[in-house]
Amino acid sequence: EAGVAQSPRYKIIEKRQSVAFWCNPISGHATLYWYQQILGQGPKLLIQFQNNGVVDDSQLPKDRFSAERLKGVDSTLKIQPAKLEDSAVYLCASSWTTGTRELFFGEGSRLTVL
């Protein structure tokens, strides 16, 4: 069974530029999560989708971050404009449903903002 796929693995940008990350969850998983993991911290949930609907985006900085999962499968997370403090690993995870507590994580996309 293929795991959660993320790209790109690494991205370096200047502050105020934009960046987009892509995630393809495990086939059949209805719930998709985007987490931000800053060095030395645990993952922080940015947004949670159930199929193509948003379940929770309370910690998403909506002035600069956006995410979509238009067809209920893959998802894109965008940052525009980026700030220095956005430097982090962006982890995508998926699970069968919102009630299923086993999350499967991708390898993450490491963002460095200069």
Next chain:
Amino acid sequence: TQLLEQSPQFLSIQEGENLTVYCNSSSVFSSLQWYRQEPGEGPVLLVTVVTGGEVKKLKRLTFQFGDARKDSSLHITAAQPGDTGLYLCAGVGDYKLSFGAGTTVTVRA
């Protein structure tokens, strides 16, 4: 602000020694999970504990959930270099999963 406090933050031990890491919260969780994350990888689920006082064993790893379902511990017996990694606890409340900051464990050969 992390709802879950993990201690210690860093732990370095010699192969064959035992270690315990702790996860504490003022909140009650319906269940608690432990993940291990290796450099450049995403976290991988080790175990989920659900019942207060529950103890689960996974080979040399023993997980315990506190009676009040606010805290948990992970004990590793006879640690091996392959146990090296970031150990994260995550509390499940409503539909949300909240992670602690993690304990970085290094096992020296």
